[in-house]
Amino acid sequence: MNQEKQSNQNKELSVTELDQKARFVVLFLILSGVFWLLFGTLLALVASIKMHLPEWLGSAEWLTFGRVRPLHLNTMVYGWASLTGAGVALWMLSRLLKVPILLRGYIIVAGAVWNIALLVGSIQILAGFSRGIEWLEFPVSTMVAIVLCVIIMSASVLLMILTRRVKQLYVSVWYILAAFLWFPLLGLVSSLPIFDTPTVQAGMNWWYAHNALGLWFTPVGLAAAYYFIPKVLGRPIYSYGLSLLGFWGLALFYNWNGFHHLIGGPVPTWFVTISIAASVMMVIPVVVVAVNHHMTVVGSFSAIKYSPTLRFVVFAAMSYTFVSLQGSMQALRSVNEVIHFTHFVVAHAHIGMYAFVTMMLFGACYYILPRITLREWHSKKLIKWHFWLTAIGIIIYAGALQGIGLFQGFAMNDPDVPFTDTVTMTIPYLIARSVSGILMGAGHLIFAWLLVRMVFQPGEQPATPLIWEKIRKEFAL
Amino acid sequence: MSTGAFILVISSLLIISGGLALFLWAFFNGQFDNIQKGSMLPFDEEEPAGKRTDQIFMEKEEGEAQQRESRKTK
Amino acid sequence: MIRYSILLFGIIATFMIAMFGLTILPKIFIDEGVKEPIYFTPFEVTEGHRIFVREGCIYCHSKQTRPEGFGADVERGWGRGSEATDYRNLLPHNLGTMRTGPDLANIGARQSGREWHYINLYQPRAINEESIMPPFPWLFDVVSEDARPGRDGLNLPERFRIPGKKILPTDEARYLVAYLISLDQETGVQ
Numbered sequence: 001m002n003q004e005k006q007s008n009q010n011k012e013l014s015v016t017e018l019d020q021k022a023r024f025v026v027l028f029l030i031l032s033g034v035f036w037l038l039f040g041t042l043l044a045l046v047a048s049i050k051m052h053l054p055e056w057l058g059s060a061e062w063l064t065f066g067r068v069r070p071l072h073l074n075t076m077v078y079g080w081a082s083l084t085g086a087g088v089a090l091w092m093l094s095r096l097l098k099v100p101i102l103l104r105g106y107i108i109v110a111g112a113v114w115n116i117a118l119l120v121g122s123i124q125i126l127a128g129f130s131r132g133i134e135w136l137e138f139p140v141s142t143m144v145a146i147v148l149c150v151i152i153m154s155a156s157v158l159l160m161i162l163t164r165r166v167k168q169l170y171v172s173v174w175y176i177l178a179a180f181l182w183f184p185l186l187g188l189v190s191s192l193p194i195f196d197t198p199t200v201q202a203g204m205n206w207w208y209a210h211n212a213l214g215l216w217f218t219p220v221g222l223a224a225a226y227y228f229i230p231k232v233l234g235r236p237i238y239s240y241g242l243s244l245l246g247f248w249g250l251a252l253f254y255n256w257n258g259f260h261h262l263i264g265g266p267v268p269t270w271f272v273t274i275s276i277a278a279s280v281m282m283v284i285p286v287v288v289v290a291v292n293h294h295m296t297v298v299g300s301f302s303a304i305k306y307s308p309t310l311r312f313v314v315f316a317a318m319s320y321t322f323v324s325l326q327g328s329m330q331a332l333r334s335v336n337e338v339i340h341f342t343h344f345v346v347a348h349a350h351i352g353m354y355a356f357v358t359m360m361l362f363g364a365c366y367y368i369l370p371r372i373t374l375r376e377w378h379s380k381k382l383i384k385w386h387f388w389l390t391a392i393g394i395i396i397y398a399g400a401l402q403g404i405g406l407f408q409g410f411a412m413n414d415p416d417v418p419f420t421d422t423v424t425m426t427i428p429y430l431i432a433r434s435v436s437g438i439l440m441g442a443g444h445l446i447f448a449w450l451l452v453r454m455v456f457q458p459g460e461q462p463a464t465p466l467i468w469e470k471i472r473k474e475f476a477l
Numbered sequence: 478m479s480t481g482a483f484i485l486v487i488s489s490l491l492i493i494s495g496g497l498a499l500f501l502w503a504f505f506n507g508q509f510d511n512i513q514k515g516s517m518l519p520f521d522e523e524e525p526a527g528k529r530t531d532q533i534f535m536e537k538e539e540g541e542a543q544q545r546e547s548r549k550t551k
Numbered sequence: 552m553i554r555y556s557i558l559l560f561g562i563i564a565t566f567m568i569a570m571f572g573l574t575i576l577p578k579i580f581i582d583e584g585v586k587e588p589i590y591f592t593p594f595e596v597t598e599g600h601r602i603f604v605r606e607g608c609i610y611c612h613s614k615q616t617r618p619e620g621f622g623a624d625v626e627r628g629w630g631r632g633s634e635a636t637d638y639r640n641l642l643p644h645n646l647g648t649m650r651t652g653p654d655l656a657n658i659g660a661r662q663s664g665r666e667w668h669y670i671n672l673y674q675p676r677a678i679n680e681e682s683i684m685p686p687f688p689w690l691f692d693v694v695s696e697d698a699r700p701g702r703d704g705l706n707l708p709e710r711f712r713i714p715g716k717k718i719l720p721t722d723e724a725r726y727l728v729a730y731l732i733s734l735d736q737e738t739g740v741q
Contacts, residue, residue, distance in 0.1 A: 015523050051651070054675070054685045061689040066607020096518065132604035132643035161555070169555070170518035178562045185566055189574065197585045198638035200578045202646045207573040215566070227519055232531040234524075236516035244512070251561060255569030264617035265646060266633040271577055306532040337622050341613055341650035367531055380534055412650060415626035419653050420681050427683070481579070492568060499557055508554065 012165060013098060016371075021100035022091050023372040025107050027455065029087030030365060032115050034448050036079025037358075039122075041441045043072035048434045052427050062126040070137040071125045077212070078138065078146055079118050081357050083111070085220040086153055088364040089176045091372070092227050093157060096173050097164035103156040110149035117145035133201070135209035140191050147187035154180040171243040172223035178251065179223075182215035199266050207258035213352060214254040218320075221360045222246075222289065225317045228367060229296055232310045233303055238295035242288050249285025253278045260331040263340065279331030282324060290321040308383045312363030315391060319355035323348060338413060343426060344405025347398045354440075355394045362390070362447065369454060378453045382446050389443035396436035404429040581635055590639050599730025600641045602723055606687065608655075613647035614734070616656045630657030630736045637736060652684055659735035666706065668728040669720050674711050690724040693717075 013021075047069040050056055057063045094101050101107070121142035124130070130137040138146075157180045161173065169177075190208040195201040226243060230236055237243055256278035259271050297314060304310050326348060329335050339345060366383065370376060377383060404426050411422045503509065520526040603609075616624040618632030625631060633656050638644060647655075662668060670677050673691050675684035691705075693716050704717025720728070 015521075050685060051683060054683045058686045059688050064606060064687070065685050066610050067605075069610050070607060128605040130604065130607065132609070132645060134609070134648065166518065168515055168518060169558070170515065172519075174558060177558070181559075181562050182566055185570075189570060195574070195578065196642065197578075197582055197635075197640055198642060198644035198646070199585070199635040200574075200581050201642060202644045203577045203581075204574045205644065207570070230516070230519050230526075231524070232529060234520075234526055234528045234530065236513075236520070236526055238516075239513070240516040241509075241512040243516075248561070251565040255565055256573065258573050261648065262646075264621050264632075265615050266635045266637065267577065268580060271573070274572070303529060303532070306535040307529075308534065309531050333621070337617075340617075340622070341648065345648070370533075377533070383534075413623045415623045419627070420679055423651065423683060424681050492564070496564075499560075503554075503557070 013100065015095065018094050018098065018100055019091075019371045021104075022094050025101050025104050025111075026087045026091045026368065026372055028108055028111050029083050029090070030369070031451065031455070032111060033080050033082075033084030033087065033361075034444075034451055035115075036075050036083065036118065037444055038448055040072055040076040040080055041437070041444050043068050043075065045434065045437050045441060047072055048430070048437050052430045052434065061128075067126050067128065067130065070130055070134070071122055073135065074125065074137050075118065075122060076353065077135070081217055081353065081361065082146075082150075083114065084361045084365070085217065085357070086150070088224060088361060088368065089179065089220050090153065090156065091368050092172055092223060092364075093160055093176055096166070096170045096227070097160050098166055099160050099163055101156060102159045102163070103152065106152050107156060110152040114146055114149040117142045117149075133205050135212060136190055136205065143187055143191050147184050147191070150180065150187070151184045154184055170226075171237075171240070171247060172227045174244075174247050175219035175223035175226070178247075179216050179219035182211070182219075186211050186215065202262060202265070203259065203267060203271070206261035210258045210261065211255065214250070214257065217353070217357045218250070218254070221316065221320065221357050222250075224360050224364045225289075225293060225313055225320070228309055228313045228363060229293055229317070232307050232313070232367070233297065233300050235296055235300065238292050242292045246285040246288040246292065249282070249288065253281040253285065257282065257331070260336070263331075263333060263336045276331045276333065280328050283328050286321060286324040286328070290317075293317045308387060309363045309367040311387055312359045312366065316356050316358075316360035316363060319351055319359065323351040323356055326351070338409035339405060340409070341412070342405040342408045343401040343429070344409065347401035347405060350394065351398050355398070359390065359394075362386070365447075365451075369451070373454055375454050378450055382450055386443045386446045386450070389439045389446070393436045393440035393443065396439070397433055400429040400432040400436070585635050585638075585640065592639055592641070593729070593733075595726045595729035596639075596733045597641065598723075598726035599728070599733075602690075602727045603730055604643060604645060606727075609645040609647040609649075611649055611651035611684065612653065612655045613650050614655045615646045616654055616736075624654060628661070629654045630660065633736075639733075652682075655731070655734055657734060657736045659732040660737055663732055663735075665725075665728050665732065668731055669705050669724060670707060672724060672727065673705060673718060674707065677708050677711050687724075690721055690727065692719045692721055694719060 046057070046063065047065055050058075050065045050068070054065075090101050090107070118138075121138040124139050124142070125137055129139060131139055136143065157177055161169070161177060186208055190204060195204040226237060257275050259267065259275035260279045263272055263276070265272075293314075304314060330339060330345070330348065366377070408422050408426055411417045411425065412419075517526060524530055615633040616630045619625045621632075637656065667678070669691075671684075672687045674686050674688075675682040693713060696704075696715055696717050698717075699719065702719055704719055707718065
């Protein structure tokens with residue numbers, strides 16, 4: 001331990017050495033995340049099919065829609081996206097600060113505890129012990145355990161920044177630092193028992209849920225975009241000043257969005273109005289980020305052909321712009337009147353968590369994994385299949401549910417339309433969603449297979465080297 | 478209710494003026510000179526700007542041809 | 552070091568201020584008016600609320616009606632706009648965010664008969680052919696026709712009947728239905 005400290009002070013670690021130190025932690029987090037991705041996808045399919053075939057598995061108490069659907073959300077959010085996001089974030093931090101990931105042993109233990117907490121929480125939700133608050137269905141014990149695990153990672157983040165070997169903090173580091181401070185705070189406050197009247201708890205609920213999106217997943221996703229787009233292309237960000245503006249815009253405005261989930265609800269109107277105003281103000285940082293990314297990539301779009309990472313990352317970055325601008329529109333009362341309570345919002349949530357966060361994480365994984373394992377991806381073709389299945393899947397999902405969601409909303413606001421018609425009209429599109437879910441699920445299985453193949457069965461390396469020559473020479477592969 | 482409003486207004490003014498003060502300090506301390514150099518932070522000697530680091534779908538021959546092209550135009 | 556501290560300060564400050572504004576401030580404003588009324592909440596209703604949460608009803612049913620002029624909740628006969636005092640201080644709040652099924656804020660006024668609810672929970676398609684609501688057979692006992700004399704089984708349509716058997720609600724079904732019937736805006740507090 002002392003020797004390591006000494007060598008840290010004495011020599012600069014090369015990129016490859018940093019990656020090697022990061023190997024075990026990042027692999028563990030990503031592999032855990034992918035396990036929950038697969039489990040969460042299975043739950044998603046069950047829930048989706050049950051919506052248009054309610055009798056399917058209808059007599060199994062633990063599989064009823066009202067339990068499977070929240071478990072799907074919680075495993076995807078606190079399992080897949082959080083674990084893999086944490087792994088990707090720590091790897092980026094190591095690269096950008098030129099220090100190895102610190103407290104590695106503790107993080108591994110935290111990761112293991114996190115996985116166990118998810119497992120226990122999953123059983124509890126299916127057994128009927130959900131906390132019953134959207135985005136917070138895991139029992140408090142699970143949430144507290146997860147928050148403690150994240151706090152260990154936050155400690156590592158802070159230590160890495162304090163012992164960094166670079167002078168300036170890149171914007172991705174800002175986002176990651178912010179994310180690892182905001183998420184534990186969110187988790188802790190939401191677990192406090194002080195919100196003991198229903199509408200006050202509802203307010204906390206939606207302050208928490210929207211902030212989990214915008215202050216945990218969004219910063220990690222944007223940090224990835226700001227890192228991988230320049231890294232893959234070899235081009236610096238178009239305007240660094242704009243990226244700082246984007247960060248502070250996010251910090252200032254995003255925090256106040258929560259009550260736009262309660263428009264028309266039993267809370268004082270002026271709280272809601274504050275959230276609507278903040279939601280509209282978000283247009284500023286979102287557009288700033290979009291301009292920055294676009295201007296960095298423009299002229300090099302052909303690089304997408306050759307880089308799976310860039311494919312996923314650009315798709316995700318464009319989705320971020322789209323879903324955020326859509327969100328700002330949805331917060332306006334006139335729009336909200338139509339789409340509130342419809343499938344439109346469900347699709348919006350998935351564009352955010354899937355088309356943005358998940359696709360960004362896929363792109364990051366395709367970059368990170370060869371570099372920490374020093375192995376090749378097994379098959380170019382399978383990577384392409386993964387991309388197209390998931391991209392087309394989420395596009396069908398969003399198109400189908402947002403299309404019919406609009407009509408569902410209009411119909412609901414027309415008192416002459418019997419309520420049951422607003423349900424029947426959605427059935428074909430719910431079936432389309434199940435189909436899109438199968439596509440995405442297939443993509444996930446392919447990704448998991450590629451991962452397992454790379455990590456556990458190196459076997460023969462493909463004939464043409466897929467990672468750059470220097471690494472192979474340095475490690476004499 | 479009015480004491481609450483009073484506290485709200487005063488604390489808001491304090492926070493806003495605090496933020497403004499920090500911003501002014503940053504501006505006059507030269508924090509905003511040469512911001513663009515921050516964009517070079519992801520790059521270093523091993524992976525410099527100008528070199529693409531992930532073209533794994535490119536065939537080896539294509540990649541070498543591309544490198545020759547970019548060397549020519551330099 | 553100064554820049555790093557400003558960054559740290561900014562991150563924490565932006566969060567804390569909004570947290571105060573959106574969670575503590577509403578608590579200060581709303582709690583007084585809501586904690587005042589004394590709710591006489593029967594055991595069945597609190598238990599029913601617990602089962603409502605357990606089965607995840609809120610993922611298809613909202614429980615908040617929008618005020619007049621905003622959406623068509625009032626015109627549909629779903630009740631007046633919901634207010635903070637309607638929620639009987641039962642936690643979690645289950646305001647709901649989806650209307651795959653109708654809003655339930657005032658369901659007790661629309662459907663005050665227990666039999667209707669029992670049938671709807673056991674087999675929703677017995678009430679409405681087009682319904683996509685899941686069935687909840689585990690809230691019911693299927694016993695033979697002769698068992699438990701004096702208790703009538705549910706009056707199901709022909710095709711959902713099980714020959715030689717009758718369907719009786721368990722205690723859980725009774726609690727859940729008691730809760731649903733208590734959701735009535737007119738009786739002052741739900």
